[in-house]
Amino acid sequence: MQLLQIFYALSLFLSVFSQSIQIASPADGETVSPGQSLTVQLAFPNSLTGVQHVSVVVSMLDCAAQCAENAADTLGKPLFTGDYTPEYHEGSKPPYQNFTVTLPETSTVNNGMLTVAHFMLLGASAQPILEYKNVSLNIAQATTAKRFIRGRAV
Incomplete structure (x- = not known):
């Protein structure tokens, strides 16, 4: 009986981790700017x-x-x-959905982490699962160069 419980727990563990959301875009370590619009592509493998x-x-x-x-x-x-x-778009890619977000203008000029929290119900028993995925982003200064002529910005 105990062996059956261990097998069930192991199979549930493996099924949960084989079915996990993926951040397809942006790439880990990508450089972004405060206030920039960013497309976040979230993929979920077929199951x-x-x-x-x-x-x-x-x-x-x-x-x-x-x-x-x-x-x-x-x-x-x-x-x-x-x-x-998530939906199929290309034959070679898993189902995905794109989200366009705007990064905060107040982001510091250093590092940031884009985090996705995903809530799903898994299997016939509708097991509730909450998972987190993240990628690190380099936050650069916004590229709004100003020219000054006679003390005025143009």
Whole structure:
């Protein structure tokens, strides 16, 4: 009996981690600017187990020098909250959905972490799963160069 429980727990563990959201874009380490519009592409691999996607939160966390290891499940400033309905677009890619978000103007000029919180119901028993995924972003200064003529910005 105990062996059956261990097998069930192991199979549930493996099925959860084989079915996980992926941040396809932006790439880890990509350079972005405060106030920039950014397309976040969230992909979810095809699955034999039934999955009901409930929602996602896309957020940005400013990190002074480097994001701490324990910041992986910290959201920061929410940029998008809502439904997640991935669809097939190209034959070679898994189902995905694009979200266009605007990065905060107040982002520090250092490092940031884009975090996605994904809530889904998995399997016939509708097991609730909340997962976090993130990518590190380099935050550069906005490229708004101004020229000064006789003390006035033009």
